[in-house]
Amino acid sequence: ISCWNPLQSLLSSMKQACEILTRDPEGGAARIPFETFSFLYSYLAGIDGEILETEIKAFLQGIKEQADKHSGMVLIRHF
Numbered sequence: 001i002s003c004w005n006p007l008q009s010l011l012s013s014m015k016q017a018c019e020i021l022t023r024d025p026e027g028g029a030a031r032i033p034f035e036t037f038s039f040l041y042s043y044l045a046g047i048d049g050e051i052l053e054t055e056i057k058a059f060l061q062g063i064k065e066q067a068d069k070h071s072g073m074v075l076i077r078h079f
Contacts, residue, residue: 007051010044011079018076031073034064 017040018030038060045051059079066078 010041010048010051013044014041014079015076018074029075029077031070031075034067034072034074037063037067037074 014037015030018032018037021032021036022028022030024031041060041063042056045056063074063078067074
């Protein structure tokens with residue numbers, strides 16, 4: 001039996017967004033600026049409606065901490 005998981009679906013969408021929006025070469029880290037990642041994640045999570053605002057903020061805080069170690073860039077491996 002398959003269970004739909006809104007967070008997994010959202011993270012899959014974010015991975016695809018990183019791969020589309022990155023300036024890294026094909027097969028690279030697929031980095032995007034934290035501001036872009038945060039905007040897209042917040043927007044998509046809001047549309048989904050299943051993820052609590054507190055969960056969104058906590059997730060983005062963790063991603064920001066990782067991005068700050070990489071010149072403000074989010075890497076797919078961060079999530």
